[in-house]
Amino acid sequence: MEDQIDMLIDFTYRDISGKQETENPEKSNEKMFSKEDKLDLKLYRLENLIQRRPFLLSNVVLRQNPNNVYEWLNRIKLCQNDTYLAIKSFTEAIQTINTEQAFGKSSKIWIEFGKFYEQYDELENANLIFHKAT
Numbered sequence: 001m002e003d004q005i006d007m008l009i010d011f012t013y014r015d016i017s018g019k020q021e022t023e024n025p026e027k028s029n030e031k032m033f034s035k036e037d038k039l040d041l042k043l044y045r046l047e048n049l050i051q052r053r054p055f056l057l058s059n060v061v062l063r064q065n066p067n068n069v070y071e072w073l074n075r076i077k078l079c080q081n082d083t084y085l086a087i088k089s090f091t092e093a094i095q096t097i098n099t100e101q102a103f104g105k106s107s108k109i110w111i112e113f114g115k116f117y118e119q120y121d122e123l124e125n126a127n128l129i130f131h132k133a134t
Contacts, residue, residue, distance in 0.1 A: 054078050066096050069104030073112060086116065107133065 033041070058075045061068065072093035079086040090113045099106045110133035117126035 065103060067098050067101045067103055069093075069097065069102055069106055069108055072097065072109060076112065083120070090116065 055075075055078060058071060058078065061071045062075070065071070072089070076086055076089045076093070079089050090109065093109050094113070097106050097109065110129060114126045114129040114133070117123070117129060
């Protein structure tokens with residue numbers, strides 16, 4: 001079982017490690033890691049990639065159509081646990097979406113932004129958002 005995991009991880013990172021070694025051969029010789037350390041590092045990288053996957057997919061869709069209101073709302077749902085990132089996503093969506101070319105109703109972004117502030121009992125900010133939306 002461990003051999004299969006090692007083989008999968010080596011296959012996944014085959015190209016990455018080859019590029020790193022050709023770019024900086026001195027760094028690869030500086031520290032010698034044990035096989036367990038290398039495996040832990042590779043597993044950490046895979047876990048990190050898996051956790052970032054929804055955001056990376058959202059980035060791809062938004063690059064294809066930055067005026068997609070529904071994808072912006074999906075991206076904001078991904079940020080529910082981080083208020084700073086959610087506010088940043090809301091403001092980026094508002095600045096990016098061209099209302100004439102929007103796929104979906106751009107007013108949904110403003111409404112969800114106001115509801116977001118209401119959720120955290122920041123009624124002054126919610127009122128300001130609703131006022132700017134009109």
